[in-house]
Amino acid sequence: MEFINVIIKYIPFFLPAAWMTLQITILGIIIGVLLGLVGAFLRISNKWWINAIAHIYIFVIRGTPLLLQLFIFFYVLRQTLSLDSLTAAFLALGIHNGAYITEIFRGSIQSIDHGQMEAARSLGMSYPRAMIRIILPQAFKRSIPPLGNQFIIALKDSSLASAITINEVLLQAQRLAAANYKMLEMLTIAAIFYLFYTSIFTWLVNHLEEWLNVDNK
Amino acid sequence: MLKIENLHKSFGDLQVLEGIELKVKKSEVVVIIGASGSGKSTLLRCINFLEYSDQGKIYIEGQLLNEKNEREINQMRARVGMVFQHFNLFPHKTVIENVMEGLTQVRKISKFEAKKIACHYIEKVDLTDKERVYPAKLSGGQKQRVAIARALAMEPVVMLFDEPTSALDPELVGEVLAVMKELAREGMTMVVVTHEMGFAREVADRVIFMDNGQILEAGTPEDIFDRPQNERSRAFLSAII
Numbered sequence: 512m513e514f515i516n517v518i519i520k521y522i523p524f525f526l527p528a529a530w531m532t533l534q535i536t537i538l539g540i541i542i543g544v545l546l547g548l549v550g551a552f553l554r555i556s557n558k559w560w561i562n563a564i565a566h567i568y569i570f571v572i573r574g575t576p577l578l579l580q581l582f583i584f585f586y587v588l589r590q591t592l593s594l595d596s597l598t599a600a601f602l603a604l605g606i607h608n609g610a611y612i613t614e615i616f617r618g619s620i621q622s623i624d625h626g627q628m629e630a631a632r633s634l635g636m637s638y639p640r641a642m643i644r645i646i647l648p649q650a651f652k653r654s655i656p657p658l659g660n661q662f663i664i665a666l667k668d669s670s671l672a673s674a675i676t677i678n679e680v681l682l683q684a685q686r687l688a689a690a691n692y693k694m695l696e697m698l699t700i701a702a703i704f705y706l707f708y709t710s711i712f713t714w715l716v717n718h719l720e721e722w723l724n725v726d727n728k
Numbered sequence: 729m730l731k732i733e734n735l736h737k738s739f740g741d742l743q744v745l746e747g748i749e750l751k752v753k754k755s756e757v758v759v760i761i762g763a764s765g766s767g768k769s770t771l772l773r774c775i776n777f778l779e780y781s782d783q784g785k786i787y788i789e790g791q792l793l794n795e796k797n798e799r800e801i802n803q804m805r806a807r808v809g810m811v812f813q814h815f816n817l818f819p820h821k822t823v824i825e826n827v828m829e830g831l832t833q834v835r836k837i838s839k840f841e842a843k844k845i846a847c848h849y850i851e852k853v854d855l856t857d858k859e860r861v862y863p864a865k866l867s868g869g870q871k872q873r874v875a876i877a878r879a880l881a882m883e884p885v886v887m888l889f890d891e892p893t894s895a896l897d898p899e900l901v902g903e904v905l906a907v908m909k910e911l912a913r914e915g916m917t918m919v920v921v922t923h924e925m926g927f928a929r930e931v932a933d934r935v936i937f938m939d940n941g942q943i944l945e946a947g948t949p950e951d952i953f954d955r956p957q958n959e960r961s962r963a964f965l966s967a968i969i
Contacts, residue, residue: 629778630816630875634830634882635806637798644833648820 517696518703521687528683529704535601535677536669536708540662542605547612554617565613572610578671580607585675600672608665615661619654620646652723659716663709670705680704729754729917730775730886735784737770737941744770745781746941752886755915759928761952762938763964768921771938772888775919776808777801789885806834809879809887813894815871817863817878823850824859827878835882849877853907869900876907887911889920925968929953937961 553565572580584599594602623646631641673682684701688694735748744767752758760768773779775786777795786793793804818826824846831842850856853873863871872892879887889908893901905927912918912931922928928935928949935952937945937960945951945958956962 624816626812626814626816627818630812630818633776633778633805633808633810634878635802635834636830637802640833644829645818652820
């Protein structure tokens with residue numbers, strides 16, 4: 512009983528940190544989606560040097576730990592670009608997510624049957640118009656499940672920002688536990704917040720899929 | 729109307745078309761037959777540049793097409809209707825939206841006008857009751873009729889059919905062929921790649937037999953089906969009829 516009372520008592524102390532977690536996650540996702548869109552188009556280009564840019568981006572970001580990327584932003588780029596820690600955090604998270612989302616978008620664009628592009632072109636549409644009107648709406652729908660997965664990963668990855676002084680849920684748990692010695696309770700509260708967020712994300716993604724699934728009903 | 733001169737095409741080492749010469753007059757129905765791999769689909773796809781030929785000239789309504797000129801190719805494609813073996817309807821759009829797409833996006837016709845034109849062609853293929861339905865709900869034959877309406881709505885000068893009934897269940901072939909016969913009767917210029925010999929015999933003004941990337945024989949349906957001159961076409965026809 513004591514355990515639950517402690518948790519209820521301390522939950523309010525987590526609210527600012529929970530808001531921080533949500534902020535860096537959402538900003539990281541938005542930047543990631545934008546970079547992913549650009550990246551996917553670079554990736555499917557038939558010009559090798561445009562392709563190479565996307566390959567190098569994915570190679571570097573996927574091949575190094577997120578913690579290292581956060582450190583680079585916090586210890587190096589923060590000074591040179593005079594960013595605050597929050598900006599450094601969501602830029603690093605966004606660029607990190609972008610590499611994975613690039614591959615998600617590329618995969619779903621390429622999964623659309625080639626006949627769709629041919630049919631659009633045979634009506635006289637230009638390549639960009641066919642992309643926007645015919646391919647992307649279908650590809651976007653197909654990218655929702657893996658994208659939802661990536662969003663949940665992004666949420667949990669945001670905890671790494673605790674290592675660069677961002678006072679999000681996990682860092683808050685550590686700080687409170689350092690003062691009240693109730694490590695298990697504080698970590699449990701942190702876990703509750705993450706589970707709460709992932710449940711909402713999962714629900715949203717599932718419904719988005721349903722709403723967009725009109726054409727197969 | 730349509731003139732092809734010395735068309736060559738290869739995929740890597742494989743020579744698919746070897747010097748095709750073909751002229752199609754206005755309102756003529758040309759049916760191309762031949763074994764799979766003979767190059768008949770590739771020939772059709774070269775006409776509206778879904779495949780780029782290696783050599784040769786293509787004229788549509790007297791205009792020599794330059795494959796380097798993207799805009800010119802797009803304009804030409806808007807005037808050449810194409811019907812695919814696998815329909816290629818846009819699954820995220822309803823039947824009427826499928827038919828309107830080229831009108832609003834390519835011919836820049838207002839939505840209101842496009843809707844009227846689309847309704848007209850959907851009625852023509854006898855699918856008025858399916859206007860608001862998504863393609864997933866249609867049978868293969870209905871899908872192909874929508875695809876024909878989509879191409880017709882652009883008011884093309886020539887229609888290309890690439891094995892339009894090959895992916896259909898046998899009992900659905902008839903409804904698609906009926907639409908095509910009707911078109912032919914109205915004087916549409918058509919180039920049809922098909923295995924439907926009955927259709928070829930009944931509707932074609934000219935039948936072309938292709939083998940190994942060449943036109944081996946061309947003539948009226950009677951010439952080709954009743955008196956094939958070439959040994960390969962005799963072998964092919966006796967195998968399928």
